[in-house]
Every structure is written in structure tokens, then in C-alpha cells.
Amino acid sequence: MDFVHLDTYLNYIDANIILGRLENEGINCWLMDENTVTVNPIWNQAVGGIKLMVASQQAEWALELLSAFKEEKKQAIKCIHCGSGNIEFVTTPRKASNWLGAFAGFFLGDLALPVDKVYHCFDCKAEFSQEKMDKKNEF
Numbered sequence: 778m779d780f781v782h783l784d785t786y787l788n789y790i791d792a793n794i795i796l797g798r799l800e801n802e803g804i805n806c807w808l809m810d811e812n813t814v815t816v817n818p819i820w821n822q823a824v825g826g827i828k829l830m831v832a833s834q835q836a837e838w839a840l841e842l843l844s845a846f847k848e849e850k851k852q853a854i855k856c857i858h859c860g861s862g863n864i865e866f867v868t869t870p871r872k873a874s875n876w877l878g879a880f881a882g883f884f885l886g887d888l889a890l891p892v893d894k895v896y897h898c899f900d901c902k903a904e905f906s907q908e909k910m911d912k913k914n915e916f
């Protein structure tokens with residue numbers, strides 16, 4: 778059976794959520810390089826992330842399901858500033874707070890500085906934390 782590469786993920790959680798949802802719909806699929814990236818995340822760039830492989834006969838159907846899942850996600854998560862659904866949960870390096878941090882950051886890159894995960898809006902360019910998002914959604 779032939780498999781085609783349909784999508785790529787940077788972490789195993791997103792990849793497995795999509796894998797499970799596709800399998801629920803009867804799609805024959807699996808994840809390539811999942812173990813490599815999960816055991817050693819620094820290899821993520823080298824191997825090109827976790828690849829979603831789908832049976833070629835079901836690729837068109839799987840692609841339709843994938844875009845439906847993405848649309849669903851956009852409807853569920855909205856920017857707290859402009860209300861756009863065009864946002865992603867992204868990793869952003871913390872700013873160096875002193876000369877030592879700047880020095881370490883220069884030589885070690887992202888490894889030296891802890892990273893923050895924030896929502897980034899691609900429409901109004903705003904960035905905000907999960908906590909702000911939770912406060913906004915409280916009633």
C-alpha cells in the first residue's frame with residue numbers, strides 16, 4: 778500500500794490528536810519520525826518534523842477532513858484583540874534580561890533561554906498568553 782505525506786507537526790500532541798481523529802473517520806494513516814522527534818526534540822528541524830502519512834487512495838478525503846478540523850479550530854480560538862480566528866499557539870524566546878543572558882543566548886541560541894508559548898494573531902500581530910485567553914473566556 779502506498780502512503781503519501783499529507784501534513785507536518787512540530788510536536789507529538791498535535792500530531793496524535795489529528796492521527797486519532799483521522800483514524801476515527803476510517804482513514805488508514807500513521808506518523809513518520811514521531812519517535813525521533815519525541816525522544817530528541819532538537820532533531821525536529823533536521824528530520825523535518827513529525828509527518829502525517831496517509832494511504833494514497835484516501836488522501837483526498839483525508840485532506841478534506843484536515844481542512845475541516847483546522848476550520849473548527851479557527852472557530853473555537855479567537856484573538857482577544859480583534860476577534861480573528863487566524864491565530865496560532867507559537868513558541869517565542871524570552872528576551873534576555875541582563876548581559877549574562879544576552880551572552881548565553883548569543884552562543885547557545887534557544888537552548889540557553891527558556892521559551893514562552895503565546896498566541897500570535899496573524900491579522901493584528903498581537904501576542905498574548907494562555908492566561909489572558911482564559912480570563913477573556915471566563916463568564
Ligand SMILES: [Zn+2]
Pocket residue numbers: 856857858859860861898899900901902903
Ligand atoms: Zn488579532
